[in-house]
Amino acid sequence: MDEIELVERARNGDERSFALLVRLHERSLFATAYAIMRSEWDAADAVQDALAEAYAKIGALRNAVAFKAWLTRILVNRCYAVLRKRKHDVLTADPPEPEAYTHLGREEGLDLMRAVRSLDLEHREVIALRYFRDMKLTEIAEVLDCPLGTVKSRINRALGRLGSALGSNPFVEVAE
C-alpha cells in the first residue's frame, strides 16, 4: 500500500489510514514548524492544529497525489497565523522542560537546528520545506506563493549561511 492509497482511504473516512498518515508525517511536520516558529511549544501546537484541520478537511481534498503539499500548506498557514500576531520575530531561548517532542538524532543535529532557527524567516522556511518536507522547488513555490527563481536563490543563500554559521561545514556562498 502506498501513500496515495492511504490518502484515498482516509478521504473516505478510514481513520486508521489517517492515523498512519499522521505517523508518516508528524516528524517532518514538527521539524518544519520548529524551524519556522523557533519555539518548540508553538511548533507542537501548530502541528496539532494542522493535523486536526487536515482530518476535518481531507474529505474535500481532490487530488490524493497533492496530499503532502496540501498538508504542508495547512501547517505553514497555521504557523504564519501565529507569527503574524506576534509583534516581533525574535529568537527566544529554548523553553524549559518538559518538552513536547524528543530529539532522537545525533547531538550535532541540535546545533544544526539552532543554526536553521537563527536564519531569517524567508530562509528557514525554504530549508524546512525543501529538506524536512522533501518538496520539489515547484511545490515550494506554490505553497509559499512566490516565483520559482526566488525559491531557488533563497535555498542557495540559506545553505551558504548555514555553512558559515556551522563553521565546520563551510559552504561557499553562491552568487545570485
Add this chain to the structure above:
Amino acid sequence: MNCEEIRDDLEAYVFGDLGADRARVVADHLESCPTCGAAYERTRSLIGDLKELGESFAPLERYEVPSAAPRRSPALWGWRLTAAVALIFAGLSVAALAVPAIAQQLPVPVARKLDRLESENERLASEVASLTIELRSIGGEEVPVVQDPETDVPADEALAVQNLAMSFVRAQYAGDLEALRDMGTERLRADLAAHPDDYLRAQGAEVVFAQMTDVALTEDGTYLLFVRLMDSAEWSESQYQENFEIRRVDGRWLVDFMGMDA
C-alpha cells in the same frame, strides 16, 4: 560551462531533481574541477544532515491509553517494556496499534498534558539517561538494539526471537507468503490467509533494520519485540514499526502476531 553556473545547479544536483542531461554536465564538471568538487562535497554533506534532522524529532508520549479493547491483539497492552524504552518508541507505538477513535489517535493537546508530564519528567529523564543502545549482530547485520535493563529473557532466546523477526521481515519484502506461513503459528496463518496484503511490503525494496528493542516476556509466555524499519520504497521514507508477538511451540520459535501500527 563555467563554475558559477555549475554552483548554481549543485543543490538541485544533490537533491536529485536536475534533468538527466544537465546532471551529466554537472557530473562531468565535478570530475575535472577540484574547487567545484569540494563545494559539491560540502553541499552534499549539509543537505544530508538537514534531511536527517527533519526526521529526528519524535513526539513524546502524548496519547491517551484507550479503554477500548484492541481489535486484533489483546496482548499488546500488556507489553512490559520499561517506560524509557516505551518513550523511545512512543512516536510510532502503542497508540496507533488498535485505538478505534480518531480522537485518541491524534496527538493530545500538549497543554493538557503539561501537569502530568511535569511530574513524570524527572523520572523519565533519569530512565532515558540510563538507556543504552548497542549494536548486535542479528541475521548477519549489525542492528542497534535498545537495551532493557529489566529484561529477564536469556540472551540466546532473545537472539532467536530477533532472528525470527528479521527473517519474517525479509520474507515480507520478498513477497514470500509460503515462508511467512512457515514462520507463523496457527493464529498467524489464519490472519495471513484472511489479510495477505497486510503482510506484504514493497517488493524488492531495500530494507534497513533501524532499531530493535530487547525482547520482553509476558506472563503468558509470549515474547514481545518492536522492530523499526526503513525501506527504499517511496512512501515509507521515514521509519515505521512492526510489532511482534512470538511464541515457542514444540521447540520452534513462531510468529503469533505481527502488527504494523494496525
